[in-house]
Amino acid sequence: MTAGLPEGLTTLTAALLSPDAGAGARELPAIISGMLVGEPGVCLVLEVSGLGCDGVQGISGERVRLDDVVSLCRETIETGRPLSVPDLRAPTSRARHPEARSAHGIGSFEGRPLLADQRVVGALGLCSPRAHAFGEDLRQRSALIADHLGVLLGVVAERAKQITVAGQLHAALSSRAVIDQALGIVMARRRCDRDVAFDTLRRLSNRRNVKVHELAAEIIAALDDEVTEYRSNGPDPRRDVNLT
Structure with a gap:
C-alpha cells in the first residue's frame, strides 16, 4: 500500500x-519504495563521511541486480544532475553501457542527486524491470523526496559536526585543567610565578618530546604518589617531582 507523501516524509525524518543514523539509513529504501506507486x-548511495550511514542502502526488487543500480546512482552523483532513463534498451539511452544493465533486468531508471548545502552527498535511484515504468507524478515525488533527504542529511551532518566540536572542546578544557593544576605544583615547588612555571613545563616537554598536557599529568601523578607515601610512611626527602 502506497503511503501518503506527508506521512512518508515524516517517517523519513524520524x-x-x-539517535542511530546508520540504522535509520538502512530503513530509508523500504520507506521510500512504500511512498511510490x-x-x-x-x-540510496550516501557519501557523507562521519555519519555512520555512509555507503549503499537498497532494495533492488525482482530480476534487478543492485550493483547495476548503484553504478547508475554513482553516475548521478558524478554529474550532480537528475538522470532519467525511460528505456535502458533504447540506442539513445543516456546511461553508460545500457545493454549490460538491461541484460540484468533494469528496464528504466530515475536518479536524483541528494544536495546538502549545495553539495552532492549522495543519490536516490529508482529502478524497474519495465521500460517507461515511471510517469511524471512519480518523477515529481522522487524529486521532492530527494530534496527532503538532502535537507535531512545536512541536518545530520551539522549535528555530527557539533558533537565533534563539543568533544574537542571538552578535551581541550580537560587538558587545560590538568596543565593549570601542574602549573600550581611547579609554582609552589619553585616559588615562581605562572609565566616561569609554564616556561619550565614547555622546556621540559620539548626536551622529553612529550606534549605539555601529558607532562602535566605525570607531575600530578607524581604528587599523588608523594601524598600516598607521606600518609603511609611520613615524608621522604628522596622523592620529588623531577622538573629538570
Whole structure:
C-alpha cells in the first residue's frame, strides 16, 4: 500500500534523525519504495563521511541486480544532475553501457542527486524491470523526496559536526585543567610565578618530546604518589617531582 507523501516524509525524518543514523539509513529504501506507486526498487548511495550511514542502502526488487543500480546512482552523483532513463534498451539511452544493465533486468531508471548545502552527498535511484515504468507524478515525488533527504542529511551532518566540536572542546578544557593544576605544583615547588612555571613545563616537554598536557599529568601523578607515601610512611626527602 502506497503511503501518503506527508506521512512518508515524516517517517523519513524520524528514521534519519534518530539517535542511530546508520540504522535509520538502512530503513530509508523500504520507506521510500512504500511512498511510490508500484513500490519500485530503490537504491540510496550516501557519501557523507562521519555519519555512520555512509555507503549503499537498497532494495533492488525482482530480476534487478543492485550493483547495476548503484553504478547508475554513482553516475548521478558524478554529474550532480537528475538522470532519467525511460528505456535502458533504447540506442539513445543516456546511461553508460545500457545493454549490460538491461541484460540484468533494469528496464528504466530515475536518479536524483541528494544536495546538502549545495553539495552532492549522495543519490536516490529508482529502478524497474519495465521500460517507461515511471510517469511524471512519480518523477515529481522522487524529486521532492530527494530534496527532503538532502535537507535531512545536512541536518545530520551539522549535528555530527557539533558533537565533534563539543568533544574537542571538552578535551581541550580537560587538558587545560590538568596543565593549570601542574602549573600550581611547579609554582609552589619553585616559588615562581605562572609565566616561569609554564616556561619550565614547555622546556621540559620539548626536551622529553612529550606534549605539555601529558607532562602535566605525570607531575600530578607524581604528587599523588608523594601524598600516598607521606600518609603511609611520613615524608621522604628522596622523592620529588623531577622538573629538570
